[in-house]
Amino acid sequence: MKKKTILIIVFITSTALAGILLTQIYWVGTAYKLKEEQFDNSVRIALKSVVNHFQQNKSDTTFQKKLKALACRKTKLSIDDYIDSEKLDSLIKDELKCMDIKSMYHYGIYSKYNNRFVIGNSDDYRTELLDSPFQFSLASIYKPGDYYLSIFFTNKTHILLHRMELWLFLSILFLFILVISFASVIFTILHQKKISEIKTDFINNMTHEFKTPIATSSLAAEMIQKKEVISNPNKLMKYSSIILDENSRLQNQVEQVLQVAILESGKYNFKVRKLNANDLVKAVINSFELRIKDGNIKVEINQNATKPYFLGDKTHILNVFYNLIDNAIKYSPENPLILVSTFNVNDNIVISVKDNGIGISKEHQNNIFKNLFRVPTGNIHEVRGFGLGLYYVKTIVDQFGGKIQLVSEPGKGSNFKLFFPATATKN
Template sequence: MNRRIRSIFWLMTACIVGINAFQAYWLWKNYQIDRQQFSQTVQDALFQVLEQQQVGEARRLLGKKLRGRTAPADSHSSRIIIRQYGSESQQTRVFFYDQPESLSNKPKAGKQPTKRLIVTYNTNQQRAENSPLQPADSMARRISSLVMLNWAGGKNLNLFKLKNDYRTELLRRSIDTDFQLDTVTIHPRHGQSDVLIFKNDGQQSGPDKRLQTSPLPINPVQNLFVQASFTTPSFYLLRRMGWLLGGSLLLLLLTTGCFLFMLSTIMRQKKLSEVKNDFINNMTHELKTPIATVTAAIEALQNFGALNDPQRTQNYLAISQNNLQRLSDLVEKVLNLAVEEKRELTLRPELVNLAELAHDLITNHQLRAPKPIAFVADIPAEASVLVDRVHFGNALNNLIDNAINYSRDQVHIRLAFRQNRDGWQLSVIDDGIGILKTYQSAIFDRFFRVPTGNLHAVKGFGLGLAYVRQVVERHGGHIQVQSEPGKGSEFILLFTNH
């Protein structure tokens, strides 16, 4: 049985560990995927807002440096198109469109885009004789130089506006977490590039464990770049994975709870099986004794002429009657066990003098004691408590019975009463054989008896202490036991004032 339970335990443990390991691996992979997606998203968002700001600034410069009429330079997407119409055209037009799909066709009258920049260049103007540039090529280079000067100068980058635009773009992409936007300088070092040397606050910094975007250039001439740093991406990612973590934790708790419940059920069934076997052994022994006694009395009457002696006949009949009555009581007790377990104990509390109750019990046990007993009652004469006289007396009687039965050739029993402002306690102390620590938590269970093998020196069904606990708890108290094998036991009944 123990080997089978041990095998079940290890199999279930392996199952739990396997499920938890799989869950942990699955969550880790999901976290890594979300982290990669987060990193890519914040990088794309930074590139987009930086491109918008640089293109917007370039449009502003084009409108300022070149002749023509301008529209607002705050669009989100723009392109520069240079077209020279006709082989003999005298003009080159530069179109700035906000809608890329509108750039594929030649602008038509009345159907021009709402936001555009048209720069007109007059090819009739005088130019150097040796100039190899054609009008369209010249205009393209002029525009490119303006854009590059604006980019390389780096003076028109508004870091505050870039940060606000970046935050807005992140929110549009459902990312709400703190970040820091810095301008950084990158220099090659020892044959390596992309080594972070200085941030915009001028303090030296080395590699950072925070999640950082790749640096994007804002002034490649001066090696000036912009970079975003996220201080708590893990917390943000874990918050986004909340339902995954919650579901996994719930599954873990349910699985572990089922495992513990099944293990507890198996152990309880094992314990019940042992208690059942002990009960059957005790019951068999208790029933066999009166049956054997009655059988012996009847044989004496039949085979040894006891019927011719009225006195002997009367004695044998009295013995048989007593044992049959005992047998009947045992059967009745077994039949009533289930009923007593379901039925609540009914109490009739009254003010009881503990000193008088203890004196009556001590006198009764001294009269029928099978061994020498020394009683000490440390109970004040005026000690009175509100209890059910019958049930509390029976509970105290059971404790004294156990102290006598589980002792050596003689026993010393002490009853001690203590009272304070919170309540009172009554202790039954003996110097008997004691109880092993292993069994102290189980002695108050129904049918439980400390294992003694096939020896039945003490008769009973393991119901006495269960009854004591039931009576004490119905009175609003609880019972404790302190015992050491070979030195005796102390049962403490604790009650609070109510």
């Protein structure tokens, strides 16, 4: 998939997601408002019932007799003669319960003339009660003073949200799932794209690597067919050795790809034996002899390991050392100085390969052990390779219980250290 297509998909999906999010917020907001209206109506109905009760009470004959008796004793009747505070308390409680309102509340009766409270269950919420939207005039019960019954709910929002709990929870859950799935789909697409780029790189690389020896050896073969060459044993030797060299290079490359393919398939069959790190290092360095002479390369060996034995498969461990030294030479463009040493740390045998090459930046240090990964250097790679070597190294080292430590700084060189559990004696 092209980068542009991915970007378009990301853009469209993000817009749709944002749209869904906004719609959802709108719906939740609307639902909240509806619930609030429902709540407000219930409160108003409850208050109305309370006031109605006292209104009916006023026309009751026994109550009127009681009022008359009171009027004889007092010069002027007040609102608390008409409204009994205990009765008010129990009425409000019953009516709210009837409306299924379980929220905490405070109420009071106050005069609009001077904002003074005459009856109430709380002194702390006077300002809230004066501003409360739930107020009911008591003019039908007692006229002078312009009295109001007011009620205030301390946790109304909480109660409303609690009533919408299930819907809120489901909305958030589904949105969360949607966002996570979207992110993981995008992540997978990008990951797949990267893998496909790496694979394309690998195929290009491989084709190039195979083409060169094939072209060189066919050229050499053509030369051999010429009469003047056939009659000249020296030239014959030269061209046939070119063919042999190129052939072995080709074999090595095929072998490298095959070995990693075998590792990937998991069908390897290791022959585990006790190995001597000092001997193996020496053997591998010997195999580089020609290259070292040709390329003005200095290789130093320090065999300090007194307990050099560890368990592994000889062929694979030799390949591992070969790969590390090969990289050290390949990625040291100027006057390569390679230090290969063996030593013991605690119960481990350590094989260290140190170079003075281009080094590896921190961001790539973990990636270089991944299959097919090569440190990107733009489109042109000065040094050819498949990006298989270190993946192979890591897989084999892991197989034999070893560890790899890398210390490297761009421009200063790299130091790869392999740690294997040492076995005490030769046998």
